[in-house]
Amino acid sequence: MHARRVCIERPKRSRADRAAELSASVSLALVEAREIDPPPGETPAHWRLLTTRTVESLDDARLIVSYYRRRWAIEQVFRLMKTRGFDIEAVPIRENEPLKNLGCATRIAAIQIQQMLHDRDGRRNGP
Secondary structure, X not given: OEEEEEEEEOOOOOOHHHHOOOOOEEEEEEEEEEOOXXXXXXXXXXXXXXXXXXXXXXXXXXXHHHXXXXXXXXXXXXXXXXXXXXOHHHOOOOOHHHHHHXXXXXXXXXXXXXXXXXXXXXXXXXX
């Protein structure tokens, strides 16, 4: 794992007036991490992560990687709420309050399903 600062230039745009509103470049930290011991027969993971956070040490880089690893769990909860589960986006409710309530109830159910899957697979590290 290693990290360094990178500078990304503003993209070229067809509308110069819009491009002028943006900074000429943005400075980010690039954290690169490679999996050391992948499961047999699997390709090692190789992540290149860009962040606005300051990365000055190995511990800082590990923190960024830990954030990214959590992202997968978040994506799985949203997948359950949407296309691979409750299909909440297809609900015909247009009023704000009932839709917020349904969204909260769906999120709770999706998290509980995810917890049960982790229990089943022996990966849950919590009460």
